[in-house]
Amino acid sequence: MSIASKKMTLDVERIRQDFPILHQEHSAGVPLVYLDNGASSQKPIKVIEALNDYYRRYNANVHRGIHKLSEEATTAYEASRDKVQRFINANSRREVIFTRGTTESLNLVAQTWGRANLKSGDVIVSTVMEHHSNIVPWQMIALETGAIVKYVSILEDGTLNMENYRALLADGNVKLVTVTHMSNVLGTINPVNEMARLAHDAGAVIVVDGAQSVPHLPVDVIELDVDFLAFSGHKMCAPTGVGILFGKEALLEAMPPWMGGGDMIEIVTLNGSTWNDLPYKFEAGTPNIADAIGLGAAVDYLNEIGMAQIQAHEQEMIDYALERLEEVPGLTVYGPDATQKGGVAAFTLQGIHAHDIAQLLDADGIAVRAGHHCAMPLHQHLNVGATARATFYLYNTHAEVDKLIESIYNAKTLFGE
């Protein structure tokens, strides 16, 4: 995994110039150190300008107006879809559906595929390390259909228990497997390709939560052979409020629509309606045009830099961060070693609650997240109340890791630890 050949090292200082927000002071004399990328990333000028351009120059509804602005808006909106298709290497633009984000994408699959295909006694396999958005939609559809949700456990080192996964599949009746590509707490990168193969062998479809992976490493849906992939724009330099559901065409074709309304229909009569073609069947109502265009701009931006380079940079960052964090007495980092994870470092500090750590780091200008990170079952499994979490992206530097460590030591001094 460590492609970190020095030649590929990013010109981080130049990249930082692309992000206006990074140049402000957190407070007088204190620069901003943004290490909460797992929650949401910052936006490059290119994306901000794409939004600005749309609203200033060609704001109009898509797919219906026979006028210049509407045509321009439609072209830009659909061009974004093509960019996303190439970005994840989907076979067809029909497989790329705009949603509000990962959560909506996962709920869409649960509510449509789930409702059409699950029955009492069927099994949904999820994992202990999932974000709530990849647990709750399945619990809801299970309640409705009588299906059962089972969870793959994790090993001591924070990786998935693949033996347990195989055993759950072997128990039978598994109709759907759903797993995060990269854990938002442990940083674990799961063997999605192998899991897909095993799921398919068992006759199940596989859904992948790509919220933490698509922004940070090259993701190829054909190579991974996943049936569905959900991810969010705002964690990958794009605006909030837009995300993607990728689904294999044959599956999407067979699925009933979710929300009804404009754009998703072919013919409407008072007695009934027929559905529009993919991908529009799943895009009822006026879509989030501006932010979808922003997502296209973000994809362009990430492509210019290169996803492999971004991954290599983050690998370097997590290597260094883990090395520095582990030298702090009383500090525990959760998850596997740097070779098996992405740029996520969730930790606890003996004698200081995660919430207090986050507050004290914030006073030094450092943004991290504290809490359950929407993964309560995982925290219960780890037997910790809350963790503090630093997450890295293409614009973070070694100097910022040093500041993090220095600030952690300040917190320890203050608390007399």
Next chain:
Amino acid sequence: MDLYRQHILDHAKNPRFAGVLDPCDIDHEQHNHTCGDFLHLTMRVDDNNMIDAIAWDGEGCAISQAAASMLGEVVVGKSLKQVQDISSDDVLALLQVELAPNRLKCAVLSLNALHQGIESYKKVRENTKG
């Protein structure tokens, strides 16, 4: 940093009234789901509706723990009604800090525990009076 003044750290590191009262009249758990903090409140109430004894158990950040500890000192010897009249501003006055909205929840976790614990206690008692 201002938030972590000496009196707060003192209460957070050496919380007063730590533990669980058994037996007790009021037994209530209060959670803050956003950060995972929780408090287990147990209290004894005498025949005149005065708080006899209090104990806190649980885990959380320095602010939530210190506020619980400080409130413990305030409520012992007070009537249930007096405790119900304590406001979140009173808790902030005890802590002597200004809090951003996201930390306010930590500060008032113990107050919410007291208020909700007392409310369910009163309800149960009314019902059993029947």
